[in-house]
């Protein structure tokens with residue numbers, strides 16, 4: 399019998415790619431998602447790619463009664479991967495309580511339901527935002543956590559702490575994965591990132607500009623202390639991220655974890671500037687991206703890239719895809735949205 403893995407937020411960007419990888423590895427995937435920022439048809443797309451439809455329940459983690467009932471109906475879930483959360487940095491600054499309520503209550507309710515159901519393995523979707531602007535680069539898991547620039551970032555740090563406390567006090571075994579900047583899409587271009595409205599993040603804005611949906615890409619600041627003055631990030635292919643989640647849940651199921659609460663950075667270890675991204679996109683697609691330099695965006699850090707050594711050695715995971723692949727797949731996905 400295939401082991402059952404619960405994926406919260408499994409209809410979303412990283413959740414859907416992870417569900418594909420889990421099904422391909424032989425796990426039975428149960429998705430819960432409230433569809434607040436995702437479409438139900440993503441479930442059919444996962445079925446199209448893998449040949450198997452995941453079990454889908456529309457459910458809000460803030461509703462603990464529904465969640466308990468869900469675990470009662472599925473008493474044999476081996477582990478959970480928790481993506482479900484609000485994720486807009488910008489919106490979180492305007493509506494902090496919406497973020498604190500949804501992201502914290504959702505996580506606490508999930509932990510309570512798991513404890514009640516004797517489900518002890520959890521992989522949590524965290525972010526490099528917990529490091530703020532690190533004093534040393536590349537940034538390793540040892541770096542001190544800093545006050546986040548946004549309520550969204552704060553919820554990631556706070557959830558990590560709640561999970562760690564629960565793991566210390568109970569039988570929970572948890573891995574928090576700190577993603578750097580996820581971009582790109584599944585090679586089939588049947589699933590990808592679907593930002594609602596005007597995108598906040600660089601790559602969706604760039605591909606929409608290239609597709610003629612946006613007038614011009616704004617490059618936020620050219621006066622940073624970097625090789626070309628624009629901000630540097632560690633971009634990582636969403637398929638690489640998905641594979642890291644598979645490794646993490648397997649580590650817990652096989653009891654190979656070295657502590658009840660572990661953290662791993664997920665990045666390539668290489669930083670690229672905004673101008674590097676634009677030029678590489680133009681090189682691999684042959685499509686020009688109209689862009690203009692504007693002021694810095696409030697809250698942005700100058701540069702960050704990962705030391706992924708711990709994930710490489712202990713999880714046995716290494717990013718396979720380079721920037722060309724990431725941007726090519728992002729463009730293929732953008733083009734598929736026109737059809």
Ligand code: UD1
Nearest residue numbers: 487525527551598599600603616617618629630631672698
């Ligand atoms: C943000 C969040 C991060 C989250 C990620 C993906 C922070 C500090 N970072 O990362 O936690 O995981 O989004 O949701 O909270 N840029 C432009 N023009 C644009 C958009 C972006 O020049 O139109 C630049 C930014 O200034 C930055 C880089 O592109 O240098 C990447 O920005 P973005 O894609 O928004 O991601 P982050 O802000 O790094």
